[in-house]
Amino acid sequence: MRRRGPGIAAIKNKNLAEARYKDKGSVLAEDQVVQMASQMEMFKKNLEDFATKHKGDIKKDPEFRLQFQEMCASIGVDPLASSKGFWAEMLGVGDFYYELGVQIVEVCLATSHRNGGLVSIEELRERVEASRGRHTQDISIDDLLRAIKKLKILGNGFTVIPMGTTFMIQSVPGELTMDHTTLLTQAQAKGYMTKSQLVKELKWEEERARRALDFMVKEGLAWIDDVPGGDRQFWFPSLFPACTAT
Missing domain, CATH: 1.10.10.10 (Winged helix-like DNA-binding domain superfamily/Winged helix DNA-binding domain)
Structure with a gap:
């Protein structure tokens, strides 16, 4: 004998049950969204109350202001x-x-x-x-x-x-490549760099070091100092201590 499949009534009942579950799930999801929106509004209201209470600290204390900014960001404000x-x-x-x-x-x-x-x-x-x-x-x-x-x-x-x-902070148009930022990082300790130092310390080829240094000079980001009997030094004024800057 051939096994009979589910009847039409059973299929309808199954489809109806699935539709009800789907509707129920949609209602629950909508309820959750409403609850979350309500909570966010409450958080924002509390944040405004907090800001009103600590207005003076937020204005005067940089560290307190940072914490306040982070608190705002955590709830999307x-x-x-x-x-x-x-x-x-x-x-x-x-x-x-x-x-x-x-x-x-x-x-x-x-x-x-x-x-x-x-x-x-x-x-x-x-x-x-x-x-x-x-x-x-x-x-x-x-x-x-x-x-x-x-x-x-x-x-x-x-x-x-x-x-x-x-x-x-770069305040003029132009894009520094990874080589340029690596060069600046390497020069931070002394304020200057030479081509031979780049080749030795970073294992760069001479042409790569030359291109990077020439770009910095061309863009006005480095000054050249030809030392008698020594390697040409490339000084970076942006790395000079602010107290000695002119």
């Missing part, structure tokens, strides 16, 4: 997204970073003749703080990086270049 609204009115954080951005531009323009538009984040911080005066808010490296991020709207200038544990 960007206090810098607009210069209007609650955050600007209550904290002035939008205005703070836009003002800081203008000061960064001014410092970079004032020093570009010396460093070719490449400055260390530490020197930038010192110069910006000096231009702001004594009675203004302290600023941190994180504050500078956030303000520089806002300067992206100016085009392809103002690039942050990681250099080990620190950063270099």
Whole structure:
């Protein structure tokens, strides 16, 4: 005898059950979305209450301001997204970073003749703080990086270049390759580099070292010092200590 398959009624019942499970799953998913949205609104409300309570600390203490920024980011709130609204009115954080951005531009323009538009984040911080005066808010490296991020709207200038544990800020159009950033990293300790040192320390071919150094000179990022009886030295003004810079 041939085995009979499931009847039409059984198939309909199975399809109906699957549809109900699907509908039930959709309802549960919608409920979860509603609950999550409600929780996010509660978090944002608590964040606004926290910001109101600690307004003074957020404005004056760079470390506290960093922690506040990280707390905002954890729930998808960007206090810098607009210069209007609650955050600007209550904290002035939008205005703070836009003002800081203008000061960064001014410092970079004032020093570009010396460093070719490449400055260390530490020197930038010192110069910006000096231009702001004594009675203004302290600023941190994180504050500078956030303000520089806002300067992206100016085009392809103002690039942050990681250099080990620190950063270099490039304020003129142009792209540094991996060889160029490696060269800068290698020169950090002494402020200068020679072609023979690159060949010896990095195992580069002479032509590779020459191209990298020539590019830095052409872009105004390095100065040449011909030492009598020694190798030509390539000095990087962006690596000079800020206190001795002119």
